[in-house]
């Protein structure tokens with residue numbers, strides 16, 4: 107059977123493929139250090155799990171409203187308004203199964219052939235995948251290492267055209283760990299304020315920062331009306347498997363997103379939504395502890411990476427990834443990530459898994475113990491030293 111042509115344009119998220127390959131090597135007896143997948147290595151905090159169990163016992167096992175339980179939407183509206191310094195209401199909130207549907211649904215509702223969509227590259231691969239899938243024109247914005255992996259604002263200005271319908275920004279960022287400086291966010295707002303476009307602001311790592319808190323573009327005048335905030339529970343509360351996220355968006359976008367939800371999921375699981383209320387209203391010390399652990403690992407791991415021959419690693423300011431420049435090794439990103447997986451037992455991702463502009467980089471998730479992270483650096487060093495002469499063009 108021939109698949110629909112559009113399927114050939116749909117991309118993927120390589121992290122899941124590398125995880126499968128790493129597990130297959132483990133099944134053959136190999137010892138692999140997993141630094142490929144982007145999920146916290148912490149358990150969901152106890153009080154959130156208890157709230158989920160209690161909800162099951164109380165019968166939250168039925169369909170719920172498509173847009174999300176009103177109490178959760180109220181709680182999210184209050185949380186997002188407080189953390190971003192904006193005024194969003196429950197009517198602006200759509201609760202969906204994970205953060206990803208807030209890429210899938212709004213892009214499906216907005217983009218068609220002829221539209222241009224600007225997105226970060228390297229960036230979360232689902233942006234480019236969905237833009238291509240919908241037949242819109244992908245306009246990659248290279249991230250600049252020297253600017254802490256932020257945009258070149260002059261280039262952004264040049265890439266904005268009357269056809270630009272969507273601008274995607276992501277801060278703190280996957281895969282680079284970059285946080286877009288507040289002044290840049292303000293400048294981006296100034297560039298797009300009077301244009302007929304929508305901004306998708308992916309703020310899924312909003313609580314994971316090590317210096318200044320990241321700014322949301324919605325704080326700037328006129329921007330809340332044209333921005334979709336993507337956030338969720340996966341990263342902040344270590345709830346990746348619960349599948350729950352949300353979008354905060356202008357009301358005119360809520361209805362099409364609801365329609366797409368009715369046509370796909372009907373609603374998000376109701377007992378997980380009760381757990382979500384507990385997550386946002388309950389104690390936040392587990393989040394703080396997790397971020398503190400990521401900070402310690404970041405400091406040690408990135409310093410150690412910087413001692414490796416041919417590696418140069420900026421200190422990420424947020425999220426839980428290290429994104430070293432490896433051009434000095436002479437290997438391409440793909441060659442090095444393959445070599446590290448197959449020969450050194452370190453699973454990581456090639457920068458190109460996040461787009462063409464990721465060439466010359468690797469992504470390591472630091473969601474693993476400090477001991478394993480340091481062991482991984484040792485294995486990488488052994489790998490590099492054993493092959494000092496191999497790389498072509500080094």
Ligand SMILES: Cc1ncc(COP(=O)(O)O)c(C=O)c1O
Pocket residue numbers: 144203204205206207230276279280308310338339340341346350351
């Ligand atoms: C930048 C970014 N956005 C969105 C998501 C999707 O999150 P979820 O697992 O809640 O769908 C991820 C997950 O890795 C991410 O890194």
